[in-house]
Amino acid sequence: MGKKLIVTFVFAVFFLCFSMQSLSAAGLKDIPNNYSTEEINYLIEKKIINGYPDGKFKPDNSVTRAEAMKMVGTALNLDGNKVKSTFPDVEFESFASGYIESAYKKGIIGGYPDGTFKPHQSITRGEMAIVISKAFNITNKSHVNFKDVDKNHPNYESIDKIFTAGITKGYPNGTYKPKSFITRAEFSVMVARALDPSFIEETNDDTTAAKPVKPSVKFVRVNTTLNVRKGPGTNYERVGSLRNGDKVTAHSTEGQWVKITKGKLSGYVHQDYLVDELDRLIVIDPGHGGKDSGASANNLREKDVNLEVSKYLKIYLEKKDIQVLMTRETDKYLSLDERVDFAVNNKADTFVSIHANSATPSASGVATYYYHSRARMDSRTEASRVLSAFIQDELVEATGMRDRGVKQAGFRVIKTNPLPSTLVELGFLTNKSDAKILKEKKQVLAKAISEGIISYYNWKEK
Numbered sequence: 001m002g003k004k005l006i007v008t009f010v011f012a013v014f015f016l017c018f019s020m021q022s023l024s025a026a027g028l029k030d031i032p033n034n035y036s037t038e039e040i041n042y043l044i045e046k047k048i049i050n051g052y053p054d055g056k057f058k059p060d061n062s063v064t065r066a067e068a069m070k071m072v073g074t075a076l077n078l079d080g081n082k083v084k085s086t087f088p089d090v091e092f093e094s095f096a097s098g099y100i101e102s103a104y105k106k107g108i109i110g111g112y113p114d115g116t117f118k119p120h121q122s123i124t125r126g127e128m129a130i131v132i133s134k135a136f137n138i139t140n141k142s143h144v145n146f147k148d149v150d151k152n153h154p155n156y157e158s159i160d161k162i163f164t165a166g167i168t169k170g171y172p173n174g175t176y177k178p179k180s181f182i183t184r185a186e187f188s189v190m191v192a193r194a195l196d197p198s199f200i201e202e203t204n205d206d207t208t209a210a211k212p213v214k215p216s217v218k219f220v221r222v223n224t225t226l227n228v229r230k231g232p233g234t235n236y237e238r239v240g241s242l243r244n245g246d247k248v249t250a251h252s253t254e255g256q257w258v259k260i261t262k263g264k265l266s267g268y269v270h271q272d273y274l275v276d277e278l279d280r281l282i283v284i285d286p287g288h289g290g291k292d293s294g295a296s297a298n299n300l301r302e303k304d305v306n307l308e309v310s311k312y313l314k315i316y317l318e319k320k321d322i323q324v325l326m327t328r329e330t331d332k333y334l335s336l337d338e339r340v341d342f343a344v345n346n347k348a349d350t351f352v353s354i355h356a357n358s359a360t361p362s363a364s365g366v367a368t369y370y371y372h373s374r375a376r377m378d379s380r381t382e383a384s385r386v387l388s389a390f391i392q393d394e395l396v397e398a399t400g401m402r403d404r405g406v407k408q409a410g411f412r413v414i415k416t417n418p419l420p421s422t423l424v425e426l427g428f429l430t431n432k433s434d435a436k437i438l439k440e441k442k443q444v445l446a447k448a449i450s451e452g453i454i455s456y457y458n459w460k461e462k
Contacts, residue, residue: 038199039188039189039192039193039199040057040185040188040192042192042195042196042199043071043075043188043191043192046074046075046195047074048071048074048075048191049071049184049187049188049191057184057185058184059183059184059185060183060184060185061183061184062122062123062181062182062183062184063122063123063128063181063182063183063184063187064119064120064121064122064123065109065117065118065119065120065121065122065123065127066090066094066095066096066100066119066120067096068123068128068131068182068187069096069099069100069103069109070095070096070099071187071191072099072103072108072131072132072135072191073096073098073099073100073102073103074099075135075191075194075195076135078098078099078102078103078106079098079099079102080096080098080099080102081098082094082097082098083097083098083101084097085097085100085101085117086101086104086111087100087104087111087115087116087117087119088115088116089116089117089118089119090117090119094119096119100117100119103131103135104117107134108131108134108135109127109130109131109134122181122182123181123182124178124179124180124181124182125176125177125178125179125180125181125182125186126149126153126154126155126158126159126176126178126179127155128182128187128190129155129158129159129161129162129168129178130155130158132158132162132167132190132191132194133157133158133161133162134158135194136194136195138161138162138164138165138167138194139161140161140164140165141157141160141161141164142160142163142164142232142233142254142255143160143231143232143233143234143235143236144159144160144163144164144233144255144256145233145234145256145270146159146170146174146175146176147174147175148175148176148177148178149175149176149178151234151235153178155178159176159178162190162194163176163255164255165193165194165200166193166197166200167190167193167194167200168190174256174272215249215250215251216249216250216276217247217248217249217250218247218248218249218250218258218260218274218275218276219245219246219247219248219274219275219276219277220242220243220244220245220246220247220248220269220273220274221244221245221273221274221275221347222242222243222244222273222347225241225242225243225244225418226241226242226243226244226246226269226273227240227241227269228240228241228242228260228265228267228268228269229257229267229268229269230267230268231268232254232255232257232259232268233257233268236268239265239266239267240265240267242262242265242269242379243378243379243380243418243419243420244347244348244349244418244419245349245350245383245419245420245460246262246379247262247460247461248260248261248262248269248274249261249262250274253271254268256270256271256272257269257270257271258270258271258274260274262379279323279349280321280322280323280349280350280457281322281323281324281325281346281347281348281349281350282317282322282323282324282325282348282349282350282351282352282453283324283325283326283327283342283343283346283348283350283351283352283419284310284313284314284317284324284325284326284327284352284354285310285326285327285328285339285343285351285352285353285354285413286303286306286307286309286310286326286327286328286354287302287303287306287353287354287355287423288302288303288306288355289303289306289307289328289330289331289332289333289334290303290331290332290333290334291333292333294306294355294356295356295357295358295429295430296358296429297358297429297430297435298429298430298432298435298439299439300356300429300435300438300439302355302356302358302429303331304331305356305426305429305438305439305442306354306355306356307328307329307330307331308442309354309426309442309445309446309449310326310354310446311326311329311446312442312443312445312446312447313352313354313446313449313450314326315446316446316447316450317450317453317454320450320454322453322454322457325342325343325346325348327339327342327343336412336413336416337412337416339353339413340412340413340416340417343417343419344417344418344419348419349419349420350387350419350420350421350453350456350457351413351414351417351419351420351421351422352387352391352421352422352423352424352449352453353411353413353414353421353422353423353424354424354426354449355423355424355425355426356425356426356427356428356429356438357425357426357427357428357429357430357434358428358429358430359428359430360430361430361431361432362431363428363430363431364401364402364427364428364431364433364434365401365402365403365404365427365428365434366392366395366396366399366401366402366403366404366424366425366426366427367392367404367405367406367407367424367425368388368389368391368392368395368406368407368422368423368424368425369388369406369407369408369409369411369414369422369423369424369425370384370385370387370388370406370407370408370409370414370421370422370423371384371408371409371410371411371414371415371417371421372384372385372408380418380419380420383420383456383460384414384420384421384422385406386456386459386460387420387421387422387452387453387456388406388422389406390451390452390453390455390456390459391422391424391448391449391452391453391456392405392406392452393452394448394449394451394452394455395424395426395445395448395449395452397448398444398445398447398448398451399427399437399441399444399445399448401427401434401437404425409423411423424449426438426445
């Protein structure tokens, strides 16, 4: 008989005192729309699961451990004749005593440390994963990662197996909810898919089989760094790392993992950390503030100059659809580490710290700084260098000030910063010519820095 034909509705196996009668599948009026009725009808047709005497399916009711063994036992044609149970709390007359004993002897389910089975206790989604994987001999794994089931979770392996087989997808928010009691609807879908894989295709479930895709550009969105793995899972060896904002090429997917390349780096990253378009989100850091005035000369205080230029800079960048956050917008003190943490915690992609210089009256000019350790030039360091160079060129051209160049330095806000970052020294407060520009041309300085930042973003996204 085809799955879509009218099926026989029997009274619940858990209420055997009622006689059986026939109803059409349409009689089960409370089958949820988010599940295919075919899966439930399929199990009813095979007398694996039944409706209730009141003509309802009650999809949200939980399934007890005894009911689960009756259903699975029926699906596997296990011996369901009543027997004296190994478990003291399973009575001989129980409708499921034979199925429980048969399943126990086949290793499909076990009891509790105290020797009991707890037949009337609702079975959880985690326990059901164990039952399904063992009952249907599901062995393939793909190292899936649900937010609430890490590799150390006692049900991890079984959940991984049934996910890989396409029997479950978990929830849209990336969780599996292993401790939640399984409902009749959820149970029906799992068992139907385990018995007949065609249901997996019909419901368009994603499995973890590798799926080639047209190579496409993706961007990394992560707080600090993203590990690249040799295979599709956290159990695989780390082969490298990516930083926030890095551009990669996606080649294929395996479950929730994407195979990517970036230059010579090739491996897998979780899909949650890749985006199609990189929103431009920059943190502008006006240096000093509050009790820390910075340098002072020629009736100028560094903290004031830094803040005023930064405010103009914010306006110019926002006009170019760049999101801007400022570490401070008032005269307040922040530690150096607080400034870095602010940028990281807000998932910014770039960090620019604004300062003014001081020295002897003869010293003059603008300079930008980036941090370069003695290690090889990585993507973050190269991005910081390019950012600094674009800003430096624009400042020199716009102001005519002396070009002191792009330099390497270990200022804390750029040395400890995982983001592409630069520290700008606008000019010397102690030099009369520079001081005049710092006082009268703050908007010119801000506009020049904004043009450098825009050029940097354009370079990065190419």
